[in-house]
Amino acid sequence: MCGIVGAVGARNIVPILVEGLKRLEYRGYDSCGVAVHQDGALRRSRSTSRVAELDVQVAADAVQGTTGIAHTRWATHGAPAVHNAHPHFSSGPGADAARPARIALVHNGIIENHDDLRAELQARGYVFASQTDTEVIAHLIDSLYDGDLFDAVQQATQRLKGAYAIAVFCRDEPHRVVGAREGSPLILGVGQGESFLASDAMALAGVTDQIVYLEEGDVVDLQLGKHWIVARNVTTGRHERVQREVRTVHAHTGAAELGPYRHYMQKEIFEQPRAIADTLEGVQGIVPELFGDGAHRVFKEIDSVLILACGTSYYAGCTAKYWLESIAQIPTQVEVASEYRYRDSVPNPKTLVV
Template sequence: MCGIVGAVSTRNIVPILVQGLQRLEYRGYDSCGVAVYAEGLRRARSTARVAELADQVAAERIEGGTGIAHTRWATHGAPAVHNAHPHFSHGPGEAAPSGPGRVAIVHNGIIENHDELRAALKAKGYRFSSQTDTEVIVHLLDSLYEGDLFEAVKAAVQQLHGAYAIAAFCKDEPHRVVGSRAGSPLVLGVGKDENFLASDAMALSGVTDQIVYLEEGDVVDLQLGRYWIVDRNHKPVQRPVKTVHAHSGAAELGPYRHFMQKEIFEQPRAIADTLEGVQNIMPELFGDGALSVFKQIDNVLILACGTSYYSGCTAKYWLEGIARIPTQVEIASEYRYRESVPNPRTLVVTISQSGETADTLAALRHARELGMEHSLTVCNVSTSAMVRECKLAYITRAGVEIGVASTKAFTTQLAGLFLLALTLAQLRGRLTESQEAEHLKAMRHLPAALSAVLALEPQVIGWAEQFATKENALFLGRGMHYPIALEGALKLKEISYIHAEAYPAGELKHGPLALVTSEMPVVTVAPNDALLEKLKSNMQEVRARGGVLYVLADADSRIESSEGVNVIRMPEHYGTLSPLLHVVPLQLLAYHTACARGTDVDKPRNLAKSVTVE
């Protein structure tokens, strides 16, 4: 979601700030801005792209050695310049709200008590020029400022309820930036005689590879050539400096039209990288101490959001079908707000691409508070909060995913979760040596199998041309392919803005069949499994009502194309791992439909890549 970059240096840091914002564009945003110290506070803000902000900064000759920058995804207040960050303070008796103030701030997150703070600050004479909760923080800082910004920030965060990562500087202390985080990521970049802040280490790629990951409640003070950190209790603390090579080359499109298309085609390599080094099934794949943890558990609770939730729903079939271990899958944002029955022998599994998903982190902490201490994450970012807070981890190696609609992160999550199912099955005596060998053989073949599926792209384009004229679509699946239908529907609505629903095919006659007409395309995931004959009956129900079917069938499923029945044949039947293959044509269908409709594929409206607010 929102992105932060800040710096203190003796050189002009505006190019670094702007470049950092460009590297964070993939997270999604609707406005951007930069502020620096230049004999006072100067800023530029825009509701256009960062490239336009760069032109504005150059035209206005904004330069300085201390500054902050931001990409905003709107929560409080519409996407408009007056709501864009950075915000300036305007105390009683100061210049008009449009003029330069004393303190500048950028903020990620949501301040839940902003209404109360706003009322108190207005009573003191502070004037507000935006609808954002962020402006409350900058006025609060101004009201607490007594010549030391570090002390003002420490005092201010004690009054903030909610999630935040902030970076601020003051015109009275021109070589200082102060940051703090709670519930939203923030990292410190250590340079030579200069220091940096960012919401993601990628923003600092090429500037510094010396990264400090700030912990919950930390406040950090950046000055020229030095920095210090205090924890949530304001006690001085040392955080380890890690060498992080945040690869920015992933932001290069190469021969592809969009990052989403590139990332769909990167899946064979991503799966190969994720499974690299997996020679045998063993608990150690999930970290030191995994054997002890796995022996203590008798059920699994999966917590996730969005696409990651659907990967968890797929994993439930594997965990219960292969490992015979009871598994519950919960939407993270719902789990933490309901009464549940905790079991200390539960393995709590979180799934997240970024490892910073606010709802999933909060659900993990809630589970821990309920006494469920055994935790594991399947995550794509090894340095993320999710990995740091879970006892065990399986790091997928999808690489940076730029497109908002997740693709390669999803399939690599499935690969990691399948390994978890096999590992628990082995420990529970449910996996013979021959079965293990067959499963490993199938996993090693996945990159080649995925490449064969990607070769179906021309046929999928033909479907997409027909879908582009529709406004509604229905997706059907059975068993472990029902979550794949859900994921296909999500992809289509995310980027093409076509309303799409997914159902277990057996539920058709319980309501959804009323929607079926010739204008409602029905996508059916039809692998040649034990449920195929049942699924064929469901397909006949659609045809009898004039519905048009689009069927992803295995080569040996004996489903033929005919009037109203469009069939794409998968290269081979892939058994238990077929969800990883069947989702790929659905990704391609969503992508090419969106292209045909002319939408912003990589940055769909109203959405953000890394959801770091509730």
């Protein structure tokens, strides 16, 4: 899963961005990058090496600024190469390589209508430097920009189909970062005179513990020490100003450190018992019918299990299928979650979906 970090501050925020990426390394990635507003222009460093090498690179290039975004990428569209790495820039229509970039953007998720949007933008003169679906969003926002980045992002999200968490800033608005989410997690960090975005509270550990969990369809405007959130009204389709709860979240850096383990997969395996216990503790009050005294009334009605998962979780689900069918004697089906949504399924109300 890709990682996002963004910040608006009164100090050089590049160390915060890079440190945030280091805390997200446990997710895995094939490239990484940082972009900032510096001396009235957009500057970036991108790499297919580790975040530690990116740290050396930004120091050597003297990349620094008070507004910026950073990203770790798992390739979905396009090979793991520097030109496909985030952040992506848009310099407007035309092939003038000397024209300064205006929009910088990072993105988690997949844009399903990127081909149609790409063709539309190419017809308007936009030139693509990568094979990613992400660059489509950057050019789309640039095409809609008319002096207000927040407004441009709101318009752009209405054109996007699929899943996304984005962080974007503009050359013409040096103390502003705008974020949006639909289907991919994104959080807001509230600091002392500073504002942050991240895909995981872990990325902001040690920076702030005041966290707002953005909801589906939210668009957030970050400025120095203040923020605004709008949500899409499902009835009218328009964005309306909303308030979201600010929570105190004590994310600790140790959770993202290897400790005595050789790699993050080994760390995750050995931490599963604690992770499950922490998860159950957190949801018992939310769904007591599954974990409380009434659980037997729910489970006795279940006649099958459907496990939806991707990647190594899918293989874990295949193992669980053997266990559930041999021990519990309950029919179990395992499907790749990313493909399940695209087919017509026949739901069984007595199926436990995991």
